[in-house]
Amino acid sequence: MIEEEKSLNFIEEIIEEDLRSGKHDGRVLTRFPPEPNGYLHIGHAKSICLNFGLAQKYNGKTNLRFDDTNPVTEDTEYVESIKNDIQWLGFQWAQELYTSDYFETLYEYAVKLIKNGLAYVDDSTAEEIAAAKGTPTEPGVPTPNRSRSVEENLQLFQEMRDGKYQDGEKVLRAKIDLANPNMHMRDPIIYRIKHAHHHRTGDKWCIYPMYDFAHGQSDSIEKITHSVCTLEFIPHRALYDWLIEQLEIFPSKQYEFARLNMTYTVMSKRKLLQLVNEGHVESWDDPRMPTISGLRRRGYTPASIRNFCDRIGIQKRENMIDVSLLEFCIREDLNKTAWRRMAVLDPIKLIITNYPDGKVEELVGENNPEVEGGEGSRIIPFTKELWIERDDFMEDAPKKFFRLGPGLSVRLKHGYIVECHDFKKDENGNVTEVHCNYIPNSKSGEDTSGLKVKGTIHWVSTAHAKEAEVRLYDRLFQVENPAAEEDFKASLNPNSLTVIPKAYIEPDLANAIPGKGYQFIRLGYFNLDTKSTSEHLVFNRTVTLKDSWAKEVKKG
Numbered sequence: 001m002i003e004e005e006k007s008l009n010f011i012e013e014i015i016e017e018d019l020r021s022g023k024h025d026g027r028v029l030t031r032f033p034p035e036p037n038g039y040l041h042i043g044h045a046k047s048i049c050l051n052f053g054l055a056q057k058y059n060g061k062t063n064l065r066f067d068d069t070n071p072v073t074e075d076t077e078y079v080e081s082i083k084n085d086i087q088w089l090g091f092q093w094a095q096e097l098y099t100s101d102y103f104e105t106l107y108e109y110a111v112k113l114i115k116n117g118l119a120y121v122d123d124s125t126a127e128e129i130a131a132a133k134g135t136p137t138e139p140g141v142p143t144p145n146r147s148r149s150v151e152e153n154l155q156l157f158q159e160m161r162d163g164k165y166q167d168g169e170k171v172l173r174a175k176i177d178l179a180n181p182n183m184h185m186r187d188p189i190i191y192r193i194k195h196a197h198h199h200r201t202g203d204k205w206c207i208y209p210m211y212d213f214a215h216g217q218s219d220s221i222e223k224i225t226h227s228v229c230t231l232e233f234i235p236h237r238a239l240y241d242w243l244i245e246q247l248e249i250f251p252s253k254q255y256e257f258a259r260l261n262m263t264y265t266v267m268s269k270r271k272l273l274q275l276v277n278e279g280h281v282e283s284w285d286d287p288r289m290p291t292i293s294g295l296r297r298r299g300y301t302p303a304s305i306r307n308f309c310d311r312i313g314i315q316k317r318e319n320m321i322d323v324s325l326l327e328f329c330i331r332e333d334l335n336k337t338a339w340r341r342m343a344v345l346d347p348i349k350l351i352i353t354n355y356p357d358g359k360v361e362e363l364v365g366e367n368n369p370e371v372e373g374g375e376g377s378r379i380i381p382f383t384k385e386l387w388i389e390r391d392d393f394m395e396d397a398p399k400k401f402f403r404l405g406p407g408l409s410v411r412l413k414h415g416y417i418v419e420c421h422d423f424k425k426d427e428n429g430n431v432t433e434v435h436c437n438y439i440p441n442s443k444s445g446e447d448t449s450g451l452k453v454k455g456t457i458h459w460v461s462t463a464h465a466k467e468a469e470v471r472l473y474d475r476l477f478q479v480e481n482p483a484a485e486e487d488f489k490a491s492l493n494p495n496s497l498t499v500i501p502k503a504y505i506e507p508d509l510a511n512a513i514p515g516k517g518y519q520f521i522r523l524g525y526f527n528l529d530t531k532s533t534s535e536h537l538v539f540n541r542t543v544t545l546k547d548s549w550a551k552e553v554k555k556g
Contacts, residue, residue: 009314011050011255015058015226024225028060031224032086032093033215035067036078036199038269039284039291040085042305042326043260049309050257051228052091061094063222067215068100069208071198079199081284085292089302095222099214100200102221106209107161109217109247110172110191114153118246119190120146121156122173129171133178133186140178140186160193163206167193174213176242184235185242188212216240219252227252230259231318258315263323264475265290266483280492281476285530287540288476288496298473299517299527299542304333323475327543334525334542338517339367339375342413342458343505343539345470345523347387349462350404352418354437355384360463363414363444378508382415386459387504393434395423402455404434410455413521417442417451458521465504468537470526472498503539510537517542 008016019026030051034040040048055062064086068074086093099106113119122129122145134140148156160170172191180186190213195206216239219227227240237254244251259267266272272289275281284291287298295305308329312321361382366374388404397405404410409419418436426432442449478493485491512518512528520526524545529538 010316011054011226011228011257011314012057014255015054018225019058027225028055028058029063029094029223029225030055030060030228031063031065031219031222033065033067033099033218034082035070035073036075036082037070037073038078038273039081039293041267041269041272041290041292042262042265042295042308043267043290044085045089045292045305046260046309046312047228047230048086048089048091049306050314052086052093054226054228060225062091063095063097063224064093065097065099065218065222067211067218068098068198068200069211069214071194071196071208074199076199081293085296088296089292089305097218097222098200099209099218100198102214102218103201103205103209105221106214106217107207109243109249110157110209110213111154112247113174113190114157114172115150116246117150118175119172120148120153120175121160121170122146122189123170126168129173129189133183136181136183142178146175146187157191160191160207161205163195165193167195169193172207174239174243176239182235182238184212184239188239212236212239213243216243216252216254217247217249219254220244220247220250223250224252227254229254229256231256231316232259256316258318260312261318261320262290262326263320263480264477264482265323266477266488268483271483271488274489278489280489287471287473287529296515297527297530298540299334299515299525300330301333301337301515301517304330307333320481324547327547330543331525331545334517334519336370337368338519338525340365340369340519340521341506341509342380342460343468343470343503343509343520343523343526344387344389344458344460344465345500345503346390347504348390348393348431348434350386350388350418350434350436350459352384352386352438353421353435357384359383360461365414380414380506380508381461381464382412383461383463385462386412387462387465388434388457388459390431392457393420393423393431395431402453403457404436409451409453410457411442411444411453413456413458414444415459416440416444417447417449417453458523460504460506462504464507466507466510466537468503468505468509468539470500470503470539470541471529472500472541474498505537505539509539510534512537512539519545 032051052062124143171189173187176185178186240254285293285297308326363380363382364377365380366377368375392403394405404420411417416438418438420436422435424433439449474496476496477491479491482488482491514528514530518526525542526539529540532538
């Protein structure tokens with residue numbers, strides 16, 4: 001069967017037309033320009049996959065450029081986390097660059113605008129500037145400083161650089177058109193004063209370019225051919241083009257696509273920072289967070305995130321993606337890659353009364369039955385006493401309960417068929433022990449008993465089990481669009497984390513490694529936490545085996 005060729009997205013169509021026409025000499029150079037003021041999230045992953053993916057597809061390159069123009073909020077911690085996230089996703093940049101690399105050049109560009117009568121220093125306050133800009137239906141009015149001479153503006157701008165003025169005392173504005181219907185073209189601020197220590201340039205600068213001034217010019221300096229950003233920058237494109245045209249520099253072009261909006265999630269860095277600072281989550285890499293580091297710690301794989309970004313595609317209009325698609329992508333990937341293991345989260349003891357005391361059998365279990373050859377196997381010790389899940393036993397079992405209860409039989413995974421004949425309770429009426437007989441000739445792979453049972457349950461030998469803390473993570477919010485709520489934190493899911501302090505796991509899991517991915521048979525996919533130790537094992541649930549939220553919707 002011939003696979004259908006995937007249709008091009010609109011940015012790929014633009015690139016292919018540019019390549020056909022010989023534009024940029026057949027060169028494709030994109031860039032990913034994060035501001036180092038927080039950790040990257042799944043929305044950034046879409047942009048990373050797009051920018052790096054375009055370069056890979058068209059034999060081009062991608063620059064990583066940190067937009068470090070706001071020293072107050074930026075930190076080298078964020079720089080390192082961003083680099084780590086991009087490489088973890090499977091991409092490598094051509095050059096690691098910083099907008100601060102271009103501060104001197106950007107300053108010279110600003111001076112050129114002043115000399116050409118296209119920029120002026122304004123002493124007005126932020127409130128006065130905003131009021132003078134007018135409204136979308138009314139033109140703005142000039143502030144008293146708009147008519148300053150070139151000479152005076154050059155002197156004042158130099159004095160701003162020299163540190164003569166305080167923060168907010170003066171700004172440099174582009175001199176464009178106060179009646180322009182695009183508010184971004186009404187003499188936008190292009191430089192402001194900030195007396196703050198910069199993580200790379202130290203205290204060399206006390207004036208910093210605004211994003212709109214730095215962005216296009218940095219693209220141009222690097223000779224970026226296709227500058228891809230999200231839809232909210234459409235109104236900024238006119239200024240991007242105007243500055244490049246007036247400065248007569250390399251004509252980089254900006255193209256916009258719809259950013260990622262996802263259900264049960266917030267994507268705003270400001271809101272994510274609030275969750276961290278107010279203690280609603282443990283940290284930026286809390287496994288409930290939509291950050292790339294949080295998804296990685298939870299057990300998401302680079303392949304699953306790349307596949308998700310590929311599936312949602314590139315659009316020109318905003319839309320809401322259901323988080324269940326992301327969960328589907330990780331289930332699909334882990335089903336093919338995760339090793340199967342047994343763990344018991346809510347244990348009761350099963351005693352096989354007719355099994356020899358002290359006997360230890362070594363059963364064999366495939367690591368991954370979904371893969372030909374099983375990716376090898378591991379030894380599972382089997383003994384007289386086992387831990388099983390409390391849910392796998394019922395004293396008064398209904399007709400279609402195919403697990404254990406008085407007179408009921410099940411197969412123990414990889415092991416024997418057992419039949420329950422008794423059980424014990426504590427003083428509170430809780431079942432503590434289940435007593436069964438096993439059928440000696442019913443061993444998996446060697447069964448000659450002729451018996452058929454409808455249920456198979458997992459277990460762990462009590463003598464060989466290791467203890468672990470297990471964290472069951474669920475969606476952080478309980479409404480589809482928390483960002484639309486008056487107080488987004490009011491819709492936090494109180495059940496987004498359930499901690500099981502002592503679960504029992506098969507001994508092989510003591511050798512688990514973060515990022516490998518394990519399916520706890522019948523329970524879900526799990527990942528060893530990065531902060532786990534050999535003395536205190538911690539496993540995070542990546543995702544359930546099935547979409548439990550879909551069931552809840554149907555019930556409603």
